[in-house]
Amino acid sequence: MKINDANGVEIDSEMSIVFEDGYFGLILESWGPKVRNKDYNKALEVIIHRLKLSGLKRIEIFLASSGIRKSLNNMNDRRIKNHVDGFFYIDKDSAIDNRLNISKSQKFFDATGKKQVASGNGTKRILIHAKDLNSEDAWMQILDFNYKLPLKVANISNLKEKDPGKYLQMPAIKPEGQINPLRITKTVTVFERDPKVVEWVLFTSYGKCENCNSDAPFISINGEPFLEVHHVVSLSAGGPDTVDNCVALCPNCHRKMHFSNEHEDLKSALYSKITRLKKYNC
Numbered sequence: 001m002k003i004n005d006a007n008g009v010e011i012d013s014e015m016s017i018v019f020e021d022g023y024f025g026l027i028l029e030s031w032g033p034k035v036r037n038k039d040y041n042k043a044l045e046v047i048i049h050r051l052k053l054s055g056l057k058r059i060e061i062f063l064a065s066s067g068i069r070k071s072l073n074n075m076n077d078r079r080i081k082n083h084v085d086g087f088f089y090i091d092k093d094s095a096i097d098n099r100l101n102i103s104k105s106q107k108f109f110d111a112t113g114k115k116q117v118a119s120g121n122g123t124k125r126i127l128i129h130a131k132d133l134n135s136e137d138a139w140m141q142i143l144d145f146n147y148k149l150p151l152k153v154a155n156i157s158n159l160k161e162k163d164p165g166k167y168l169q170m171p172a173i174k175p176e177g178q179i180n181p182l183r184i185t186k187t188v189t190v191f192e193r194d195p196k197v198v199e200w201v202l203f204t205s206y207g208k209c210e211n212c213n214s215d216a217p218f219i220s221i222n223g224e225p226f227l228e229v230h231h232v233v234s235l236s237a238g239g240p241d242t243v244d245n246c247v248a249l250c251p252n253c254h255r256k257m258h259f260s261n262e263h264e265d266l267k268s269a270l271y272s273k274i275t276r277l278k279k280y281n282c
């Protein structure tokens with residue numbers, strides 16, 4: 001399998017998605033000393049960059065050449081280590097730095113095992129493993145440039161200036177829509193919420209969003225500031241309908257809590273900010 005660079009030009013480097021020695025991941029290979037796939041380094045950088053865009057924080061790299069696989073049975077012995085815990089932190093270091101660190105650590109291995117001194121640059125066949133990418137589909141999304149990866153808001157800070165539209169995907173055809181949409185009756189499970197809890201949380205918020213502190217965006221029909229009450233641990237996940245699991249949010253923040261790619265961070269921020277909240281691990 002081959003991938004393209006950001007300009008759509010094919011990168012000359014062979015790779016495959018595998019389940020090998022108990023680990024799921026991507027094999028990237030080139031053969032030394034005559035490097036057959038000249039774009040090995042470029043491919044590695046592109047992959048690391050795409051993994052970072054997907055929101056992953058760290059990856060693990062294992063040597064996977066046939067000689068090494070025979071002589072070092074234990075995956076841990078074949079792990080190319082970085083930092084103290086052996087992970088390569090793709091969210092902190094650039095793709096180029098990670099690639100350089102990988103090849104630096106790789107030089108402590110030869111065709112069959114570990115060396116005391118770094119030297120040479122032998123066979124390269126590495127397995128890139130990321131804990132959350134455990135299906136072929138997940139890896140295909142990383143490799144396929146037509147697939148827009150979720151982008152961290154941090155990367156597109158100040159959306160207005162940076163043309164947020166460019167992060168949207170163009171649909172293939174303009175849809176006709178439906179003049180008379182079909183009416184479907186669905187059965188949904190709803191939880192009965194205690195109106196007193198809602199009332200109490202709204203009153204405590206004094207008309208300000210408990211996430212961003214801004215005033216409610218408008219006054220609602222009943223004459224009160226409009227905010228929405230959100231369960232920090234959702235009822236469907238087993239969270240309780242109690243004031244120590246509820247926050248008053250403006251509609252933007254409420255949507256963010258549910259749909260942002262940073263919702264876990266937002267949730268932690270609520271816990272540290274609002275003292276009445278109790279952490280429920282449901």
Ligand SMILES: [Zn+2]
Pocket residue numbers: 209210211212213214249250251252253254
């Ligand atoms: Zn808000």
Ligand SMILES: [Zn+2]
Pocket residue numbers: 229230231254257258
């Ligand atoms: Zn909610």
